[in-house]
Amino acid sequence: MKGATVAGRVDEPLVQVRSLAKLFRARGDWLFTRPRLIRAVDRVDLWIARGEVLGLVGESGCGKTTLGRCILRLIEPTDGEVLFDGQDILRLSRSDLQRIRREMQIVFQNPLASLSPRFHVFDIVAEPLRTHLRLSRAEERERVLALLEMVGLGAQHLARYPHELSGGQCQRVAIARALSLEPRFLVLDEPTSALDVSVQAQILNLLAELKEQRGLTYLFISHDLRVVHHISDRIAVMYLGRLVESGHVEQVFDRPGHPYTRALLGSIPLPVPGGRRERLLLPGQVPSPANPPPGCRFHTRCPEARPLCQQADPPWREIDVGHLVACHLAEGKEVVPAEPIAPRVSRKEV
Amino acid sequence: MGEPLLRVENLCVEFRTRRGIVRAVDGVSFEIQHRESFGLVGETGCGKTVTGLSILRLISRPGRIAGGHIWLEGEDLGSKSEEEMQSIRGGRIAMIFQDPASSLNPVFTVGSQIVRVIRRHQPVSRAEAQARALEVLEAVGLPDAPRVLGCYPHELSGGMQQRVMIAMALSCRPSLLIADEPTTALDVTIEAQILALLRDLQQRYGIALLLITHDLGIIAETCSRLAVLYAGRVAEIGPTEAIFSAPRHPYTQGLMAAIPRPGSRGRRLAAIPGTVPANPGSIPGCAFASRCGQPRERCWSDRPSLTEVAPGHLVACYVATTEGRP
Numbered sequence: 001m002k003g004a005t006v007a008g009r010v011d012e013p014l015v016q017v018r019s020l021a022k023l024f025r026a027r028g029d030w031l032f033t034r035p036r037l038i039r040a041v042d043r044v045d046l047w048i049a050r051g052e053v054l055g056l057v058g059e060s061g062c063g064k065t066t067l068g069r070c071i072l073r074l075i076e077p078t079d080g081e082v083l084f085d086g087q088d089i090l091r092l093s094r095s096d097l098q099r100i101r102r103e104m105q106i107v108f109q110n111p112l113a114s115l116s117p118r119f120h121v122f123d124i125v126a127e128p129l130r131t132h133l134r135l136s137r138a139e140e141r142e143r144v145l146a147l148l149e150m151v152g153l154g155a156q157h158l159a160r161y162p163h164e165l166s167g168g169q170c171q172r173v174a175i176a177r178a179l180s181l182e183p184r185f186l187v188l189d190e191p192t193s194a195l196d197v198s199v200q201a202q203i204l205n206l207l208a209e210l211k212e213q214r215g216l217t218y219l220f221i222s223h224d225l226r227v228v229h230h231i232s233d234r235i236a237v238m239y240l241g242r243l244v245e246s247g248h249v250e251q252v253f254d255r256p257g258h259p260y261t262r263a264l265l266g267s268i269p270l271p272v273p274g275g276r277r278e279r280l281l282l283p284g285q286v287p288s289p290a291n292p293p294p295g296c297r298f299h300t301r302c303p304e305a306r307p308l309c310q311q312a313d314p315p316w317r318e319i320d321v322g323h324l325v326a327c328h329l330a331e332g333k334e335v336v337p338a339e340p341i342a343p344r345v346s347r348k349e350v
Numbered sequence: 351m352g353e354p355l356l357r358v359e360n361l362c363v364e365f366r367t368r369r370g371i372v373r374a375v376d377g378v379s380f381e382i383q384h385r386e387s388f389g390l391v392g393e394t395g396c397g398k399t400v401t402g403l404s405i406l407r408l409i410s411r412p413g414r415i416a417g418g419h420i421w422l423e424g425e426d427l428g429s430k431s432e433e434e435m436q437s438i439r440g441g442r443i444a445m446i447f448q449d450p451a452s453s454l455n456p457v458f459t460v461g462s463q464i465v466r467v468i469r470r471h472q473p474v475s476r477a478e479a480q481a482r483a484l485e486v487l488e489a490v491g492l493p494d495a496p497r498v499l500g501c502y503p504h505e506l507s508g509g510m511q512q513r514v515m516i517a518m519a520l521s522c523r524p525s526l527l528i529a530d531e532p533t534t535a536l537d538v539t540i541e542a543q544i545l546a547l548l549r550d551l552q553q554r555y556g557i558a559l560l561l562i563t564h565d566l567g568i569i570a571e572t573c574s575r576l577a578v579l580y581a582g583r584v585a586e587i588g589p590t591e592a593i594f595s596a597p598r599h600p601y602t603q604g605l606m607a608a609i610p611r612p613g614s615r616g617r618r619l620a621a622i623p624g625t626v627p628a629n630p631g632s633i634p635g636c637a638f639a640s641r642c643g644q645p646r647e648r649c650w651s652d653r654p655s656l657t658e659v660a661p662g663h664l665v666a667c668y669v670a671t672t673e674g675r676p
Contacts, residue, residue, distance in 0.1 A: 059537035166625050167394075196393035196564065201608035201621035208618070223537065230610030230619070249615070267542035269567030271609050273590045281546060282539045285507045 012086065013047035014185055014217045015071065020044045020080030022063075022070050026290060038290045040066040041077070042241035045337040048185075048234075053211065053218040055232030055249070057225055057264070059286060063241040064221050068187045071219065072104055073097060084185070102132055105178035109190035111170030115162040121148070121173050122158040128180045147176040151206060168199035172206070179210065189221045204231055225268050229253055234322075237261050240297040241289055246337070247323030257325035260298050296328065304329055353424045354381040355558050356405065356526055361418035363400050363409055364631075373631025374400045374413070376582035379656075382526065387552055387559040389573035389590070391566055393605075395626055397582040398562045402528045405560075406439050423525075441471040444519035448531040450511035454503040460487075461499030464518050471522045486517040491547055509540035513547070520551065527552075530562045545572055566605060570594055575662075578602045581630030581637035584656060588663030598659055598670040601638050636667070644669055 022041040040063040048054045058064045070077040073089055082089050089100060108114040115124055125144045129135055135143065145155060151172040162170050171191060178186055188207065192200040208231060210216060222228050228235060229249060236246040237258065245258040256262045263282045284301045287293055293300050299309035308328050316324050317332035324337050363375040375397040382388045390398045403409055405420055407427060420427045422442065430438070439445075447453045455463055464483040468474060474482070480499075487495035490513040503511055512532060519527055529548065533541035549572060552559050561572055569576050570590060577587040578599065586599040597603045607620035622641055630637040639649040648668050656664040657671045665671060 059539065168625065197566075197605060197608045198393065198622035199625070201610075201619035202623075204610065205618050205621055225538070226610045229612070230615055253612075263539055267538040269541070269545070269565060269571055271566045271570050271594065271606060271611065273570045273594050281542055285509060285540070286537070 014050045014052075014085060015046075015048040015219070016081075016083040017044060017046045017071060018081040018083070020067070020070055020082065021078045022066050022075060023078045036290045039241045039292065040289060041070060042292075043080070044238075044241075044243055046236055046243065046246065048217055048219060050184075050217055051211075051215050052234060053220055053232045055228035055235045056219060056221045056238060057223065057228050057235065058238035059223060059264075061286060061289065062238045063289070064223075064238050065189055067238070068106070068189050068219060068221050072101075072106055072187055074106070102181040103183050104185040104187070105181070105183040106187040106189060107171070107174050107178050107191045109193050111167065111174045111194070112162055114174055115170060115177075117162055119161075120158065121153075121160050121162075121165075124162075124173055125176050125180055128177060132181055143180070144176075147180055148173075150179070150210070151176045152202075166199075167195050168202055171195065171203055175203075175206065175210070179214075182214070183216075185217045185219075187219045187221070190223070191220075192227060193222065193224065200227070207231065225264060237264070240287065240292055242297055243326065243337075244298065245323075245325045245327075247320070251320055251323040255320070255323075257319045257323065257330050258298075258327050259302050259304050259329075263301075263303075296326075355384045355386070355423060356382040356560070357419075357421040358401070358405065359419045359421070361401065361404055361420065362416040363397070363404055364414055364416040366412040366414075370629075371631075372629050373416075374582055375404065376631050376637075377418070378577075378579070378582070378584055379418075380577050380584065380587060382558050382560060384525070385552075385556045385558055386575065387549075387561065387573045389569035389576035390560065390562045390579060391564065391569050391576055391605075392579035393564055393626065395581075396579040398564075398579050399530055401579070402445065402530050402560065402562050405528065406443060406445060407435050408439075437471065440467055440519075440524070441522050442524055443526045443528065444522070444524040445528040445530065446512070446515045446519050446532050448534050450508065450515045450535070451503060453515055454511060456503055458502075459499065460501050460503065460506070460514050464499075464514075464521055467518055468521050482521060483517075486521045487514070489520065489551070490514075490517040491543075492517070507540075508536050509543060512536065512544055516544075516547065516551070520555065520557070523555065524557060526558045526560060528560045528562070531564070532561070533568065534563070534565075541568075548572065566594075566609060578605070581627055581633075583630070583637055584664075584666060585638065586663075586665045586667075587656065588660070592660060592663045598663070598665040599638075599667045600642050600644065600669065604641075638667075642669075 020041055021043050024038040024040055025035045026038050027035055044067055056064050066075060069075040071082050077090060122144055125147055126140055129140055129143060148154060148157060153172055192203050195203060211218060220228060220231055232249050234248050235252040237244050239260050245252060245261045252261060256265055282301050287300055295311050296309040296314050299305040314326045314328045315334045316326050316337045317330045318335045319325050319330050319332040359379050361375055361378045365372045365374055378401055392398045404415055409415055461483055465479040468479040468482050484495055484499060487498055492498050492510060492513050533544050536544060563569060573590055575589050576593060578585045580601045586593060586602045597606055604622040610619060624641040627633060627637060635650040635652055636654050639645040646668055654666045654668050656666045658664050659671060
């Protein structure tokens with residue numbers, strides 16, 4: 001593999017995020033009032049192992065898209081570290097960043113908005129190649145055709161415009177474009193949310209196949225727990241800018257440790273008549289990230305909240321091997337979540 | 351059973367486009383009984399929304415209702431004048447839509463919009479209408495209803511806006527509520543709240559519900575009967591239990607298999623190959639034949655009609671009706 005990077009060891013996670021924060025400045029309510037700060041991402045720690053799919057779930061406005069973009073440095077984070085293969089990409093120069101971007105790509109939710117309407121499919125897929133590589137016309141065409149074939153499209157689609165394709169076909173083009181530089185890491189931001197179930201199934205199958213064939217690592221962002229459960233190895237649950245739970249899929253889905261996760265799981269409409277699992281209806285709305293509640297962010301809607309929850313941030317506790325929960329009511333050893341539990345990598349803290 | 355609340359018979363809706371006439375709804379028939387919750391499920395472009403709008407005669411040019419009848423308690427809605435339709439809309443049939451923010455008027459307060467609906471349909475004073483508005487806002491579970499009355503729509507969250515829409519729809523005690531993807535724009539925890547509210551109101555006030563959605567999970571927990579639409583036609587119709595336990599149409603089977611569920615993890619999902627035909631109205635045979643795993647000769651030339659396979663469970667498929675499971 002890559003021996004050149006200092007810390008690029010195989011047993012180390014491919015992506016490691018440490019206390020990442022992103023503050024947005026929102027206009028004040030009146031012309032001369034001070035702008036408010038919105039904590040879209042509030043000290044998030046996570047890691048993604050090589051060849052793993054980490055599912056990031058949460059409701060709209062919880063900061064999951066911002067987090068995904070900060071990890072690729074498409075948005076400049078306010079604070080924190082993002083280690084990609086051991087390198088802190090937040091400290092890279094423009095040209096180094098450009099080089100490392102080949103290794104990390106993104107697929108967006110709405111393919112019609114993320115594909116240029118004035119480009120043919122051929123140019124859309126060829127553009128990253130032209131930016132990063134010097135290929136002859138023939139090589140370029142060959143690469144593009146191979147990429148399209150890989151995502152289930154063919155030469156007949158080369159000269160089409162995005163509006164001439166269906167939603168599923170557009171998403172295939174977006175995936176081909178993302179894979180054109182043979183990245184190792186993909187951020188998939190709600191890649192199937194705009195699609196019908198039958199087409200969603202096609203795209204999920206394609207993503208799973210590509211991951212196997214090419215040993216890819218995914219950060220799969222979605223609000224749809226059924227989809228996340230299907231494709232992910234591990235899950236991280238986000239609420240109002242913070243992670244509240246992370247762990248292996250079975251741990252999080254079968255033995256959810258955070259009341260919010262339990263409520264989310266109980267809200268999934270199951271395709272079984274009369275078959276909603278635990279009907280735990282959450283009262284109220286998600287508070288505004290401009291004015292988050294003190295203490296545990298979830299206490300305003302939590303059915304089990306105690307007085308302590310209003311005062312103190314809950315610590316991370318390990319309730320099972322690799323299963324972390326940030327809740328005052330959880331039982332387990334307190335941990336610092338930045339590092340993977342096993343294998344633990346010794347490295348000096350920055 | 352007596353006269354159903356709503357009877358849709360052989361409804362056809364056409365749209366005139368640059369590429370000629372497209373049939374969005376192609377012979378849809380179903381009935382909704384009083385107090386029943388009925389689901390209409392299908393994917394994008396299957397004609398489910400257009401069906402809902404046609405019931406209220408809200409199809410405008412370039413679309414038109416090209417054929418069929420809609421009866422409300424035995425009265426043919428097609429023969430009503432525009433004035434009569436206006437008093438039916440909001441009065442006897444109410445409808446809520448996917449995006450509550452664009453359904454509410456941004457420049458009027460919530461209270462004034464509800465009062466206007468009430469006074470449009472019922473001869474009551476402003477004060478009485480105000481009291482009624484407060485009552486319906488409380489009925490839909492809005493905390494602090496008196497304050498919400500004076501709010502503008504943008505001051506409310508998506509879930510609260512949808513509650514306001516439901517309150518407005520209920521304000522004149524309709525006998526049928528058409529809900530077109532009422533929770534698609536909402537988060538799951540809010541979606542669960544709204545669905546629980548719809549079920550509760552439906553039982554409390556004895557309103558019939560026509561729920562239009564793409565999500566089979568929502569149908570499963572809300573409706574007692576459903577129709578699966580494909581390419582503007584009814585593929586399968588029957589009791590929810592029967593269709594979910596033994597779907598007979600290959601399209602229904604495909605839809606159910608495509609939903610990721612606990613047992614499907616790590617396995618391939620059964621995707622339906624291909625895409626929906628562009629102008630299904632021009633297809634002589636079964637509209638699903640090109641994506642069906644087991645089409646017969648006949649499926650390409652003759653259009654299958656709905657055939658009963660079990661009491662109240664009808665399927666439009668030659669394969670399912672000739673040699674379906676026992």
